[in-house]
Amino acid sequence: MFANWEEHGLIEDGLGALVQESQGLHVGEVIEYVLMSPGKRVRPLILLFSSEAFGCDPRYALNAALAVELAHAASLIHDDILDCGVERRGAPSAFRRFGMEASLLAGDYLISMSIGLISSYGEPAIRLFSKACMDMAEGEIIDLSRIASPQEYYQCITKKTASLFAASARLGCMIAGADREDQILYERYGLELGLAYQIVDDLEELIGIDQGKRSTKKSMTLPRIYALRSGPEETLRMCVDAVREHTGNAHTSLRSAGGDPEMKERLLMILDCMTESMVKRCSLPSPLF
Template identity: 35%
Template sequence: MLGIEELRLLFEDYLKENHFDQRPTALYDPVNYIMGIGGKRMRPVMSLLACQLFDRDVTKALPAALSVEIFHNFSLVHDDIMDAAPLRRGQPTVHAKFGLNSGVLAGDVMLIYAYDYLRHSPLKSAYAEMVNTLSKVAIKVCEGQQYDINFEQQTDVSLPAYLEMIEMKTAALLAGSLELGALAAGAGTEDRFHLSEFGRLTGIAFQIQDDYLDTFGDPEKVGKRPGGDIVQNKKTCLIIRALELADDATREQLLTLYGSSDYPPEEKINRVTDLFIQLDIPAFLKALRNQYQEQAYDHLDQVKAPADAKKILFDLAESLLVREL
């Protein structure tokens, strides 16, 4: 039975073995660059953990794990182009370092390799289902990204619509990472469904928490000063729910503050935060997150697998979803 850190190291070794040393180097250098600048390898570790529920030989899920990590990095490369982002994980983004064309083309070849790695999965009977699962997730991620772009221009986004966007853009890949790992181990439909739901609901809970912590988190624990999303007028669960609940006057105040860059940041953060508190947003979001988190654990309970293997997956979720907000 391997723990999270052991699985992460196992994956890192597999990643090294599968370094892209094909030619032309102008195509594969950006791929190796983005795959190499790290991240927590959350998704591949989830694939390996899902495999371990059904088969102690987690190496069976290494190709699936690499597939989801390549897919995730493909989406980062193209999202960074769309957001015109200069930095990713503290390093220049692919398009900033290698140019727009390299960003587009390296992303494309990564999406293809995300499919192609599934071919190396040893359980051949699961191959078709693995390819279909990747496609299903990949389509959701693209659609979610488009909704995210659309929502930036809208002031009337509903909370359910926002949560659905989050589900497509981020939670679907967490669910898919678990599903692919489980498929690689030959898990049955029902167990895969509960695992997938566990991943999806954990992903949504995490994103709600992320929005909450940006404004209401303990700066020492979160590691940054609160209010970044407010300063950047970022659409979050907080502002969306606040606009839904507010009376006309408060709504007007919120819309004036949000979307303006005339206020000094501290004043803007304080005034918006006060309005959030008046509207009881923190309590609402804590409850909402807890609701998704509990539903997620209910699904994990229903997966038929050894308790000690499930415990590691539970611990991973607990490390993501802090108990005390």
């Protein structure tokens, strides 16, 4: 579905141009492997749609969208290093294919590229983007600790996952010149989407649905915490309830905000695809843990 949008093509073309710039560099092969792997490009799409909702040309906001995608790609590389991830998006992870040293440096390179891309949008945008990247790193550190409660889990995923979704939505509004109230409402939409997405992603992992990724180490997640305390059906129900609470909050925030109705509808389509559609897969008859 996402590939049918013109903005998805803009993002893919932009990533291709960045890959071309890295050709001939020692890190170029790893960069090409990571950036050209198939992906939904959800975070940059959220940024572009949020900017277009307030009248911004998507081409003007494209560099910010690419910065978000590079930061996300770097986080996946580093996450695979930390978790000994051997498969990502249905293919060997960069860590598995190129080794820890080259992958680590490629992640650093992508973060540096992202800083250059975001720098033209001014200090407020740079600060917001920087904060999201720092939150992601903090979330990874929390993930390395022994998460033992739902509260600790939420602290982790708010930073590790939801922060970049939230920043993407707010950055788009900020670049377009939306007022502060709308920026906050779009940011809330992104935050709630990110929380819901991570819970359902973790639920799929627990159930055993093929996600195209595989790691040696396993994190303690909300579904796993619930599974230690409850039976399979109750675990599934509590997780689905949590997902739908967050998606409901995301709907409320976006419906309360201003902006072009068509772009808001696209953002709601992303929300549905990343949450409710995935929940339906979890509801299908399948063996639970």
